[in-house]
């Protein structure tokens with residue numbers, strides 16, 4: 001199995017497949033805090049951040065850079081959509097046990113910074129090349145449409161997610177040495 005993954009990870013089409021799959025999984029991943037409510041409040045600062053994709057990057061290197069890139073992309077879009085709820089009650093970002101306090105107005109700052117960082121990292125960790133960048137852009141557009149319309153049922157969620165994905169691409173191009 002590991003051998004198969006490693007071989008998949010090394011091939012171009014395999015990496016594209018892994019990028020799509022990881023994006024789909026990580027669109028929903030931040031809300032695993034709902035399964036850990038003893039330790040984490042919903043909208044936990046730990047899961048609603050760039051931490052989960054970094055864990056993929058650090059602990060699953062055999063999957064190749066596309067796995068972490070997809071994870072960053074999925075989380076960027078999830079956090080973009082979460083930006084639309086008011087920073088009160090369950091709309092806030094919460095610290096884990098033993099604190100369990102909300103960030104209040106800082107929740108939006110946290111979500112925006114992490115969404116933008118994730119959108120940039122999704123491109124920045126991929127191998128250099130126009131093909132990879134466009135693959136990440138295309139996957140981001142499809143994921144923003146699917147998540148915004150399907151999950152959030154909101155055109156605004158699509159627009160904000162597209163803006164965040166676009167900002168990540170723009171930042172990548174801008175920071176690239178020319």
Ligand SMILES: [Zn+2]
Pocket residue numbers: 030031043048078082
């Ligand atoms: Zn969420």
